[in-house]
Amino acid sequence: MPDVQKIHAVLKSLYPDALCSLEYEGDPWRLLIAARLSAQCTDERVNIVCVPLFRRYPDAAAMAEADVGEVETIIRPCGLFHTKAESCVAMSKIITREWGGRVPDTMEGLLSLPGVGRKIANLILGDCFGQPGIVADTHCIRLCGRFGFYDESLKDPAKVERILSDIVPREEQADWCHRMVLFGREYCTARSPRCAECPVREECAHPAR
Ligand code: SF4
Incomplete structure (x- = not known):
């Protein structure tokens, strides 16, 4: 099992704001x-x-x-x-x-x-x-499977939500999902992940693709 705290620390330093990419003016x-x-x-x-x-x-x-x-x-x-x-x-x-x-x-x-x-x-x-919650969308499901938090074949959002709810700190859960979107876009794309430059490579169960 990869170290969720280490991955979280790296992602937090990469994307400190972790803003939702949907624009809603706080409403x-x-x-x-x-x-x-x-x-x-x-x-x-x-x-x-x-x-x-x-x-x-x-x-x-x-x-x-x-x-x-x-x-x-x-x-x-x-x-x-x-x-x-x-x-x-x-x-x-x-x-x-x-x-x-x-x-x-x-x-x-x-x-x-x-x-x-x-x-x-x-x-x-x-x-x-401001409540804890894992948004198990396609980005989150794919990336956390790559990290090795569960088998990559798992695509069931409810199961992914349960697994991640237990390991991601409650106060970080909302930002975690936004960071997954940003990290997936910048480093771990579905087709050509940049494993050689990846800042969480040491924690990843499936590097060097
Ligand atoms: S090492 Fe590669 S597969 Fe693993 S998280 Fe980084 S970019 Fe994704």
């Missing part, structure tokens, strides 16, 4: 919408699409009254636009009518929203409410 509802749009889409594209989307619908109350077809037209570049538009409007209705316009700050509350699974819920809990 939990905006992060919720952006995260829903990011399924099978790049964060860069989501950020572009969210500019006109949030201009037209600045908060949950506005989105709750939206025509789904109109939302579809704006978010079309993100793909899966029909189901994404439906869940954006539906979750905004629930937030407006049942949560007083505020995004719930519990796992149970977040999972009650249409289109929200544990990955998005953990992202919101960590980034908006």
Whole structure:
């Protein structure tokens, strides 16, 4: 098992800010919408699409009254636009009518929203409410398999979340996932990882690819 503290220390020095690559201006509802749009889409594209989307619908109350077809037209570049538009409007209705316009700050509350699974819920809990949570997205699953925290064939987000929740310090869990995205982009890309220059090579179970 690689030393999670050593890997964490290196990644923290490389990426001290560990900012979420989705832009949401500190507004939990905006992060919720952006995260829903990011399924099978790049964060860069989501950020572009969210500019006109949030201009037209600045908060949950506005989105709750939206025509789904109109939302579809704006978010079309993100793909899966029909189901994404439906869940954006539906979750905004629930937030407006049942949560007083505020995004719930519990796992149970977040999972009650249409289109929200544990990955998005953990992202919101960590980034908006300062709670521990592992966002087991494709970057995190792939990289932590390469490090050797589990078998590389493991792709089940729920199992990865459980494993990493036990080994990554609670106060670092939210930032851990953002650092995985940044590290995967800079060093450990899926196709051609830069193992010779990798700063965590000594801790990696699968170097020199
Ligand atoms: S040594 Fe290579 S495979 Fe391992 S983490 Fe670094 S870049 Fe990725």
